[in-house]
Amino acid sequence: MHHYFFSYKYISPPLLFMCVCGCVPIWQRIKQQRNIPAFPVAPRSCQMLGQFKGPLQYVVWREMRSALNIDFPPITLDPETAHPCLVLSDDLTSVRDGQIRRDVVDTPLRFxxxxxxxxxxxxxxxxxYWxxxxGKKPxxxxxxxxxSINRKGKIAASPGNGYWVIRLRKGVELVAKDTPPHRLCPTAFPTRVGVYLDYSGGLVSFCDASTMDHLYTFVSPRFTGRLFPYFCPGLCNSGENSTPLKICHPPLL
Known part of the structure; x- marks a missing residue:
């Protein structure tokens, strides 16, 4: 009898991250997780699948995506919520600080x-997941x-105020805005960030989408309202931070 194996190293990184999030009960050991620098390894069922390339690879990917029941939504930006200084691309997938305040109506929706x-x-x-x-934005x-978040005036981002975010400042300080804030110390700052939401599980996880290294996971007893993706490109700062944030479609296959 021939035994065919498939190695998790041939799974596309975003799907592997989803496999781990979907199969490993990380919420049961969240108190320990914050002392672990790397995301938990893939479950043994993934590791023991061997190194077979070819049609089986596609079949396994397809079955994993179906089993995990994860949505990869085409996220776009909402101009009605954008701060007047922000410049959005025509396709509403990137945003940067334009430094000039546009003459727009200050509706309740707008920051x-x-x-x-x-x-x-x-x-x-x-x-x-998205x-x-x-890039190299500082x-x-x-x-x-x-x-329901407050969109007017200064914002104290925290889960208690309706925010589950991570923030990089001045290119040197990456912080999860939890209560209390948690400073993150990755081996390198990510140039592409993966965001994963498990609504019923009360999880918001972040990873370096290039390496699938885990950055941080917020855990909530339960969410109580609609959640929207949140983007802040930061001030341009005389051109030092002019690169836009760009929403990307993860390479799944």
Whole structure:
């Protein structure tokens, strides 16, 4: 009898990250997790699948995606929520600080102090994953926020205020805005960030989408409202932080 094996190293990185998030009960040991620098390894069922390339590879990928029941939504930005200084691309997938305040109506939906914008899509169930290209930007903030958040004046981002975000400042300080804030110390700052939401599980996880290294996981007893993707490209700062944030579609196959 011939035994064919398939190695998890041939699984595309985003799907492997989803496999781990979906199969490993990380919420049961979240107190320990914050002392672990790397994301937990893939479950043994993935590791023992061997090194077979070819049609079986596609079949395994397809079955894993179906079993994990994860949505990969085409996230776009909502201009109605964008701070007046923000410049959005025509396809609504990238955003940067334009430094000039546009003459727009200050509706209740619009951020008027923090240079932020929400996604058009919202989530109140299911598992979802997307990626954002941050490049070498020295400052940015990414994550999720309740529809009910305060959008006026200074914002104290924390789960208690309806924000689940991580933030890079001045190119040297990466912080998860938890309660209390948690400084992250990756081996290198990510140039592409993966964001994973498990609504019913109360999880918001971040990873370096290039390496699938785990960055941080927020755990909530339960979410109580619609969550929107949150993007803050940071101030341009005389051109030092002019590169836009760009929403990307993860390479799944």
């Amino acid at each position: 008027n102090y923090c240079v932020a914008v929400l996604g058009c899509q919202s989530f109140c169930s299911g598992k979802h 990626e954002v290209e941050v 400052s940015w903030t990414l994550g999720l926020a309740y529809v």
